[in-house]
Amino acid sequence: MEAFFQQLVNGIAWGGIYALIALGYTMVYGVLKLINFAHGEVYMMGAMSGYYSARWLGLSERPGAASLLAALGIAMAFCAALGAAIERVAYRPLRRAPRLAPLITAIGVSLFFQNAGQLVFGADPKVAPQLLETREVLRFGEVGVTNLQLVILGVASALCVALTFVVQRTRVGRAMRAVAFDRETAALMGVPIDRVIAFTFALGSALAAAAGILVSLSNPKVDPLMGLMPGLKAFVAAVLGGIGSLPGAMLGGVLMGIAETLVAGYLSSTYRDAIAFVILIVILVLRPAGLLGHAAKEKV
């Protein structure tokens, strides 16, 4: 039984990462009806920018909360700009094109970053600098929780709360919801569509960057192809929770992390990647709107 709880702790921490990536998917889908397949690569760029900024600023020599926050800040700012730039260059020109065109473009952007990443950063994996010493901070019997796992959960929850606040309580959040609800009408009411969409991309990309930093804390290996699998799985997590729904993305991410850990722990690690797609198929057959998705009322 204790092993089960340990697996649960492992799974929830792992799922926090998926949740952060899934939020970006779901937000972009909410406002644009576009599945941004390049989102996994933004996550990779987040981890990479954390790696390089930590090296150039010498953050790894002073591990601690300040260094972690600095790396998080830099990576999130960088990826927010990157996300907005991707939207401007790749998706905005296709705003009036059939829906398939931006989708294929998204796959193209994803491939571009994977291969450009190998060219610029090199294909060999890099060791992410240690921004925080690993320590076990909580213990219940045999079940241990490390500070890294708490940091992952803490940062992920804090960002989720902040995001919900932005979407529900601010002017730009209201604009985002308006665009999600009906883009045409929102435009007629004077909502600056392009700026709102760019802001959505920036916000989602910043969250992906945070996930990139968090993953390189607990699993310190970064490489240009690291975004591929987590990107796909976070997409499944977003669908599981109900694509377009923010609480759904968080729930879907955490459930996905738990499912993967339990499968690897009790069946075989060989099925770890398969479980995500089994979940995708089952949810599409049984409840296509996802766990928390309703018929298109509360989106973004």
Add this chain to the structure above:
Amino acid sequence: MKLRDVSRARLAGITPGVVLGLALALFACGGGGDRNVIKVGEFASLTGNTATFGQSSHKGSVLAFEEVNQAGGLLGKKVELESEDDQSKPEEARTAVLKLIRQDGAVAILGEVASSRSLAAAPEAQRAHVPMVSPASTNPQVTQVGDYIFRACFIDPVQGGTMARFAYQDLGVRRAAVLVDVKNDYSVGLADFFVKTFQQLGGQVVARESYSEGDIEFRAQLTKIRETDPQAIFVPGYYTEVGLIAQQARELGITVPLLGGDGWDSPVTLQIGKDAVNGAYFSNHYAADDPSERVQGFITKFRQRWEGETPDAMAVLGYDAARMLADAIQRAGSTDPQKIRDALAATKDFPGVSGNITMDAERNARKPVVILKIEDGKVHFVKALEP
């Protein structure tokens, strides 16, 4: 390039003789027709997931052929090493070997370190009847591809079995767990022979868990292993994952020693693993702190050539494989691939840096296995075990 040159020559109305000469020169570049050079091909993982393997073996081979050329070359000719990067991918390895054979006209091929990539490429060398010498692929299947495939290292049954004997006899381990990379022929082979030997000795394998190359999260499998309370965990993986596995194991409170194979031999194991890999043992082909003249002399030469870098086992094997091939070409007295093959097969007591090499009937090198221990972020020689 080729076409443009020729058509320009025609336009200028140059005599047919010049055109013919030009075409011949181009042919010589592409077809390996230069008679004063012996072309040896090499495919290695110069980039990608296991880039340090390829870079190290490449440096060893380059050093070996430079020495051969300084000493007058082979059969009165210079040796030229054509290197291809396979980016640590099996499909690229196959393409690289095809290019080396068909375009560069290599008389023999060196490579690869990783068994899965050697296995992907070996059938092409065998089909073309060009001898291929793998410096460090330890999976038995590699040389079973055919009679043109050789290796300069021991094989997994020897390595996995030796580690099992060491764990049982020297460390007193009776309950062992295994964590294996299921996507990797090398890792699966090592695990199989470890389990077999360990059980024959009377030990108990309490858990056998798996992961896939490229994974970064191992806590689920390690939590499961922790439940079975083993006295040692055998992790026959490659260095990128091993460091992460060690860290996550320590984080979960697993303190028993980790055991591994020659796939651990890279500075990256220590960079990622840090304190977590202290106390771990792994088997290897050579130890840098082995006091013998042959080893220390090689280290000095290698450091001079490569800016003070200390050679790892892959560099030593890359060097040994190249020297062994050069020795075979010399003894064959010809660059005919079949004669080189016969000479390689007859290799006996060749004095390699990693020990005396004799080819057995299955074209595997027979030589001792070295056991190393990681302590305080450094690798120390423990003992050498005869197979």
